[in-house]
Amino acid sequence: MRTRHVTPFILPRVVSIGAILGTLGATVCSAQSLRKHADRIGILVGAAVNPAHFGEAPYASVLAREFNMVEPENIMKWTTIEPALGQFNFGPGDEVVAFAEAHGMKVRGHNLLWGIHNPAWLASGHFTPDQLSKILRDHIAKEVGHYAGRVFAWDLVNEAFDDHGALRHSIWYDQPGIGLAGKGTAYIEQVFRWAHEADPQALLFYNDYDAEGINPKSDAIYAMAKDFKSRGVPIDGVGLQMHIFNFNTRNLPTLAANMARLAALGVKIHITELDVGIPVDAAGHPANPADLEKQAEIYRQVATACVAQLACTAFQTWGFTDKYSWIPWATKGKSGDGLPFDKNYAPKPAYRAVLDVFTQAKHVR
Ligand code: G3I
Numbered sequence: 001m002r003t004r005h006v007t008p009f010i011l012p013r014v015v016s017i018g019a020i021l022g023t024l025g026a027t028v029c030s031a032q033s034l035r036k037h038a039d040r041i042g043i044l045v046g047a048a049v050n051p052a053h054f055g056e057a058p059y060a061s062v063l064a065r066e067f068n069m070v071e072p073e074n075i076m077k078w079t080t081i082e083p084a085l086g087q088f089n090f091g092p093g094d095e096v097v098a099f100a101e102a103h104g105m106k107v108r109g110h111n112l113l114w115g116i117h118n119p120a121w122l123a124s125g126h127f128t129p130d131q132l133s134k135i136l137r138d139h140i141a142k143e144v145g146h147y148a149g150r151v152f153a154w155d156l157v158n159e160a161f162d163d164h165g166a167l168r169h170s171i172w173y174d175q176p177g178i179g180l181a182g183k184g185t186a187y188i189e190q191v192f193r194w195a196h197e198a199d200p201q202a203l204l205f206y207n208d209y210d211a212e213g214i215n216p217k218s219d220a221i222y223a224m225a226k227d228f229k230s231r232g233v234p235i236d237g238v239g240l241q242m243h244i245f246n247f248n249t250r251n252l253p254t255l256a257a258n259m260a261r262l263a264a265l266g267v268k269i270h271i272t273e274l275d276v277g278i279p280v281d282a283a284g285h286p287a288n289p290a291d292l293e294k295q296a297e298i299y300r301q302v303a304t305a306c307v308a309q310l311a312c313t314a315f316q317t318w319g320f321t322d323k324y325s326w327i328p329w330a331t332k333g334k335s336g337d338g339l340p341f342d343k344n345y346a347p348k349p350a351y352r353a354v355l356d357v358f359t360q361a362k363h364v365r
Contacts, residue, residue: 034066034351037358038315042365043307044106045358046316048073048273051095053324058345062320064103069314071108071155071272072096073326079119081143085135090146097150108270108316109151111158111207112140113191115170123171132171133178137194144198153203153314155239155272156195157188161208165220185224189233196234207239207272213251214258222261229265237268242302243318245277245327245335247294255305263311270314271306274299276350277327277335287337296349299340303357310365315354321345 038045046069053059063070074080075092082088100107113136127135144154162168167184172191174181180190188206195204206225211218221238228235240259242251259269276298278291287295306312319325323343328336340351 032355032359034355034358035068037355037361038068041307041358041361041363043312043358043361044069044270044314044316045354046071046106046108046314047320048110048316048318049096049099050324051075051092051099054095054099059321059324060099062341062345063099064105066320067105069106069108069316070096070100071110071316073110073319076109076143077111077114077117078122078139079117082122082139083119085121085125086138088142088146090143093147097147101150106153107147107151108272108314109143109147109154109202110272111155112143112195113156113160113172113188114158115160115168115172118171127171127176129176129179129181132176136172136178136191140191140194141198144195144202148199149201151199151202153205153237153270154195155207156204157191158207159209160185160188160206161211161217161220163210163215163217165216185227188224189228192228192234203236203268204234205237205239205268205270205272206235207241209241209243209273210251212240212242212258213254214261215251215254218258222258222265225262225265225267229267235267237270238262239270239272241273241318242271243273243275243277244298245331246279247276247298249298249301252298252301252305255302256309259305259309259312263309267311268314269306269309269312270316271302271312272314272316273318274302274316275318275325275327275338277331277338279334280328280336286342292337292349295338296353299350300353300357303354307357307361307363310363313365 034045045067047067049070050073097107167173169175173187178187180187192204211221262269276295278287278295306315319339321341322337322339327338342348
C-alpha cells in the first residue's frame with residue numbers, strides 16, 4: 001500500500017530533478033561550447049541526429065549550442081529516401097537540413113551505398129545487374145541532386161570491406177552487383193563518379209568501422225584511396241567511424257599513423273561516428289564514475305589525434321545524448337551511455353575532455 005502511494009509522488013520529483021540537472025548542465029557549459037572552440041580552430045564538430053526529436057526543447061537547444069554540423073543517423077538511408085522503387089521521400093532529410101540552416105550548421109549526408117539495412121524491395125528484388133545499376137544511379141542522382149549545395153559532404157559508400165580487407169559480398173558488388181562483379185573496387189569507383197556528376201561541389205567520403213588504426217581493413221581502404229587519387233577518381237575523404245565498446249582501444253595506438261598516411265594522399269579525414277559504450281546494468285542504473293573517467297580519456301585521445309592532424313577536419317559523435325543511442329539496442333542493454341551528454345542532457349566527463357582538447361588546440365585549419 002505504501003509503495004503504491006509513494007511511487008506516483010516520487011516519480012514526478014525524479015523527473016523534475018533530472019530536468020533541473022539538465023538545465024543546470026546546459027547553463028554551466030553554455031559559455032564554453034564545443035562549437036565555439038571548434039569554430040575558433042576551424043574544425044567541424046558534429047552529431048548524428050534524428051529529426052523526430054527536434055521538438056524536444058533540450059535536444060534542439062543543446063544540439064544548436066554545441067555543434068556546428070549534423071548528420072542524419074538514419075533518414076537519408078535507402079529505407080526512408082526510397083521506400084519503394086522510384087518513390088522518393090525527402091521530408092525527414094529536409095527537416096534536418098532546415099534545422100541546420102536555421103542554426104548555421106553544416107550537413108553531412110549518410111549514406112548512399114551499404115550492403116545491409118536496405119529496404120526489402122531492393123534487397124530481395126532479384127534485379128539483374130543492369131537493373132540494379134540503373135536503380136543505384138537514379139537513387140544517387142536524385143538524392144545527391146536534391147541536396148546539392150545544402151549537404152556539403154556525403155558518406156557515399158559505407159562498410160564495403162571486411163576485417164581482412166576483402167570486399168564484402170553484397171547486392172552492389174557481386175550478388176549480383178551492378179555489372180562490375182569480381183573487378184575489385186571498380187563498382188565503388190563508378191559510384192564516386194556518379195555522385196560527383198550529381199553534385200560536383202560535394203565532398204565524397206568512403207566510411208567504415210574498425211579501420212581507424214593500421215590493420216588489414218584500413219590497409220585496403222588506404223590502397224583504394226591511393227589508387228583513386230592517382231587516377232582522378234573523385235574521392236575527397238575517408239570517414240573513420242570509431243565505435244568503441246568495452247574499452248577496446250586496439251585502434252588508438254596507430255590512429256595518428258593511419259591518419260597521417262591518408263593525409264599524405266591528399267584526402268580529408270572525418271571522425272564520423274564516435275561513441276564509447278560502457279557497461280551498464282539491465283536495470284538502467286547509471287554508469288560507474290570510474291568508467292565515465294575511462295570513457296573521457298578515450299574521447300580525449302581521439303579528439304587530440306584529430307586536432308593534431310590538419311587533414312582531420314571533422315569530429316563527430318553518433319548521437320550526443322545517452323537518451324538516444326543505438327548502443328543499448330545493438331548490445332541488448334549490456335552497453336550504453338556512450339555519448340558526451342547524459343540522458344538529462346547534462347555534460348559528462350567525456351564532454352569536458354573534448355572541450356579541453358578544443359580549448360587548448362593551437363593548430364587552426
Ligand atoms: O528503437 C527501436 C525499438 O524500439 C524497436 O523495438 C526495434 C525493433 O527492431 O527497433 C529499434 O530501432 C532500431 C534503431 O536502430 C535503434 O537505434 C531500428 O530497428 C534499426 O533499424 C536502427 O538501426 C540503425 C542502423 O544504423 C541501421 O540503419 C541505427 O539506428 C543506426 O545507429 C545505425 O547506424 C550505423 C551507421 O549507419 C553506419 N555505421 C554503423 C552505425 C551503427 O550500426
